[in-house]
Amino acid sequence: MSRAPSPIVLPPAKRIPKLVSEYLTPPDTLFTFEFDTYDIDESFLLKNIVGHIFLRMMQDTDWRGGGEIGSTSSSSSSNICGLASPEHHGTLATFIHLVCNHYRNNPYHNFQHAVNVLHSTYILLHRAHYLPRIPPAFVFATLIAALCHDVDHPGNTNSYEIHSNSALAMLYNDNSVLENHHCHLTFTLLEQSGLKNVLLNTVGVDGYRACRQVIIACILGTDMSKHSELLRTFEAATALVPAAAAAAPAVGAGANDIRDDSDDGEEKGGSVFGTEEAVLLLKCVVHFADLSNGTKHFEAVHFWSTKISEEFWIQSLHEEQLGLPSLSFMKARDPLSMCVNELMFLRNHVLPMWEGWVRKCPDMHFLVEAIQRNIREWEALEQDYRHTHEIHSLTF
Numbered sequence: 517m518s519r520a521p522s523p524i525v526l527p528p529a530k531r532i533p534k535l536v537s538e539y540l541t542p543p544d545t546l547f548t549f550e551f552d553t554y555d556i557d558e559s560f561l562l563k564n565i566v567g568h569i570f571l572r573m574m575q576d577t578d579w580r581g582g583g584e585i586g587s588t589s590s591s592s593s594s595n596i597c598g599l600a601s602p603e604h605h606g607t608l609a610t611f612i613h614l615v616c617n618h619y620r621n622n623p624y625h626n627f628q629h630a631v632n633v634l635h636s637t638y639i640l641l642h643r644a645h646y647l648p649r650i651p652p653a654f655v656f657a658t659l660i661a662a663l664c665h666d667v668d669h670p671g672n673t674n675s676y677e678i679h680s681n682s683a684l685a686m687l688y689n690d691n692s693v694l695e696n697h698h699c700h701l702t703f704t705l706l707e708q709s710g711l712k713n714v715l716l717n718t719v720g721v722d723g724y725r726a727c728r729q730v731i732i733a734c735i736l737g738t739d740m741s742k743h744s745e746l747l748r749t750f751e752a753a754t755a756l757v758p759a760a761a762a763a764a765p766a767v768g769a770g771a772n773d774i775r776d777d778s779d780d781g782e783e784k785g786g787s788v789f790g791t792e793e794a795v796l797l798l799k800c801v802v803h804f805a806d807l808s809n810g811t812k813h814f815e816a817v818h819f820w821s822t823k824i825s826e827e828f829w830i831q832s833l834h835e836e837q838l839g840l841p842s843l844s845f846m847k848a849r850d851p852l853s854m855c856v857n858e859l860m861f862l863r864n865h866v867l868p869m870w871e872g873w874v875r876k877c878p879d880m881h882f883l884v885e886a887i888q889r890n891i892r893e894w895e896a897l898e899q900d901y902r903h904t905h906e907i908h909s910l911t912f
């Protein structure tokens with residue numbers, strides 16, 4: 517009679533504590549695809565990283581020539597450069613602080629994940645040469661959406677909210693329950709911090725409404741049930757806008773480095789996107805960023821997979837207690853099941869999605885290569901676990 521497999525203990529992901537002083541200046545890898553927050557769980561450091569990303573965005577963006585909302589020319593004058601002014605940095609810092617405080621300590625959906633998504637959103641926009649072609653206020657709104665896209669996430673799925681008849685499910689009529697909550701809270705925090713007024717004063721009422729449209733689209737677009745629809749949107753949006761410049765990386769720059777070939781998008785790019793096409797594109801970019809873990813190095817990939825598995829497992833325990841339906845993959849927490857789940861997720865969702873991105877931005881093929889490498893890593897781990905399982909079954 518075969519015995520139940522012995523539990524195999526997965527080695528913990530390597531953790532290197534970061535010193536506060538390291539982030540008073542940005543880490544060298546911050547503006548590359550190598551960066552990941554998996555080894556930074558200190559909120560002060562994470563807030564510092566967020567500050568660096570917003571500052572970099574403000575420095576990189578041509579606030580005078582980047583185009584007004586609704587304009588189609590990249591050379592039109594604009595009144596939005598006020599947003600980048602140092603006098604507003606304090607308000608931005610207050611906002612970042614408030615957002616950080618409203619993320620919960622979930623295994624996965626926490627401030628660390630939020631900073632990762634903000635980071636990926638920024639470098640995707642930059643590297644795809646979209647930045648100079650999007651009105652700066654829209655870029656700003658997109659970064660706000662990326663940072664806030666999971667704020668106050670309770671650590672369970674929409675399905676759990678709906679089946680447990682939660683107050684949020686009642687409020688949002690079972691429709692993108694969590695995303696609506698994140699979005700509503702984002703606007704509350706924008707108001708509380710004073711950043712809404714700064715935006716209003718710099719871009720005006722119509723500009724603010726357009727920024728609000730961007731934030732709503734980007735946050736609601738992170739609902740995984742809209743994934744397939746969003747991939748179609750991406751195809752449509754990128755058909756509307758000219759393909760991103762397929763620039764080869766500058767000599768000496770790493771393939772995934774955004775530093776040395778920045779700021780040349782305008783020459784390659786053409787005019788500023790109109791509001792409708794920009795909104796479509798930006799909501800896709802935030803969704804891509806939300807599913808960008810698989811494009812990182814395996815240590816980070818493994819870390820985040822462990823964290824999402826833990827969060828799923830905790831939800832399954834609550835579902836069991838409450839007698840609610842549960843998805844079987846959420847209950848499986850052993851390393852072999854984790855490999856199987858991750859392979860399914862990477863092969864069925866993550867890889868096809870990033871292949872779509874790379875068709876539009878061919879010089880970013882290294883992202884697809886990274887996912888393929890990670891698939892091979894999971895396959896090797898799966899083989900190891902199956903082999904160990906067989907040995908255990910035979911020996912005992």
Ligand code: CMP
Nearest residue numbers: 738739740806809820821824857858861
């Ligand atoms: P959410 O953050 O709401 O939107 C993206 C979803 O993708 C996320 O919830 C998870 O449900 C899922 N997801 C993200 N990373 C992984 C992963 N490594 N393995 C399985 N599912 C994932």
